[in-house]
Amino acid sequence: MINPFASSTNPPNAPEEERVFDKGRPGTFAASLSHWDHPRTALGVRIMADHAVEHGYSREAVLASTGLSPEELDSSVTLVDARQEITATRNFLTLMKNRPGLGLEVGRKFHLTTYGQLGFALLSSPRTVDMTHTALRLLGLTFAFSTVTAEITPDGRYATRFSGDGVPEDVRQFLIERDLAATVTTHNELFAGDSTSVPLLSVRSQFAGVAGHPLFDVPVEFGAADTAIVFEREYLTQALPQACAETAQECISLCERILSERLDRRGAAAAVRARLLRLGGRDDGIVGAAQALHMTDRTLRRKLTAEGTSYRRIVDDVRAAVARELLEVDQLTATETAHRLGFGDLSSFLRAQRRWEQTVPGFRRD
Structure with missing residues (x-):
């Protein structure tokens, strides 16, 4: 069964060549599974708003039409949804004239402490590869809008x-480059700002930009084929200076609990999605889901309709995400993936893939 927040189904105690390097073959070894449309603390919006204040604008201007007050940005219990952050981002970009490099500027202000308990989990990870798995497994506790893979x-x-x-x-562009800069900052702070310990080779952005925006002395290559950070391979097995496996595990357990609680508070759609992920994408029908959520299937349908979605749409979204992980990260065959997802036969799975290409944003068959 796939952990809903796992970056890979390989067990933590698997041999390193299987868990990290896939027996020496190039390819993806970890990937984020959670969608960007999740609740998050208000810190991401606050960082943008305060950056605007530094340039002569007000918090109120950034928060227009978000339903948030300036005071709520300073509360540790305030949660915002992704749509509110997107609205604030649009306001921010309008105020700042959406100038090149803005995402990189703001992303540098996201520190390890910005992520709360997750920051401590990353800081206390034994090695860089462990930190990478934890970060992608718990990406739903960050402010990321990117789909992230490590390879x-x-x-x-x-x-x-x-x-x-x-x-x-x-x-x-702003949100993806913000994630890019925030990730580079995280790597740097894992080593207390000692950039010589981080063998950063290149930083690439697929978007247009101008020279003059280096990240820790490495120039950003704009207009590249993809958006990526590239390190020496040996960096994966590098021990982190503040490693403590016991602390890392305690923090991870707490982070999992926090993330689960946030998803459950989102409403019926999030509860259905979280349950399907816990089941590894296997669908036992809306009746089974409704019983697990202590309501009738009629009530569940009504709640999902009110939230602008349907049970079938959520099932397709989750199955498409899990299928991508099984095929690309774990490198299962189509037949094995069909079985893991609960399809009766391979042809049913292939028909579902063709449907997902039309209905699930970003899904494609390779």
Whole structure:
């Protein structure tokens, strides 16, 4: 059964060559599974608002039409949804004239402490590879809008890639480059700002930009084929200076509980999605889901309709995400993936894939 927040189904105690390097073959070894449309603390919006204040604008101007007050940005218990942050981002970009490099500027202000308990989990990870798995497994506790994958490249480097599937086009560059800069900052702070300990080789952005925006002395290559950070491969097995496996595990357990509680508070759709992920994408029908959520199937349908979705749409979204992980990360065959997802036969799975290409944003068959 797939953990809903796991970056890979490989067990933590698997041999390193299987868990990290896939027996020496290039390819993806970890990937985020959670969708960007999740609740998050108000810190991401606050960082944008305060950046605007530094340039002569007001918090209120950034918060227009979000339903948030300036005071709520300073509360540790305030949760915002992704749509509110997107609205604030649009306001922010309008105020700041959406100038090149703005996402990189703001992303540098996201520190390890910005992520709360997750920051401590990353800081206390034994090695860089453990930190990477934890970060992608618990990406729903960050402010990321990117779909993130970690891989060994064909030329033997370690790369983290960022894509903006489903992110509105008018805010995509800012949010993806914000994630890019925040990730580089995280790596730097894991080593207390000692950039010599981080073998950063290149930083690429698929978007247009101008020179003069280096991230820790590494120039950003704009207009690249993808958005990615590339390190020396050996960096994956580098021990982190503040490693403590026991502390890391305690923090991870707490983070999982926090993330689960946030998803459950989102409403019926989030509860259905979280349950399907816990089941590894296996669907026992809306009646089974309703019983697990202590309501009738008629009530569940009504709640999902009120939230603008349907049970079938959620099932397709979750199954498509899990299928991608099984096929790309765990490198299962189509037949094995069909079985894991509960399809009766391979042809049913292939028909579902063709449907997902039309209905699930960002899904494609390779």
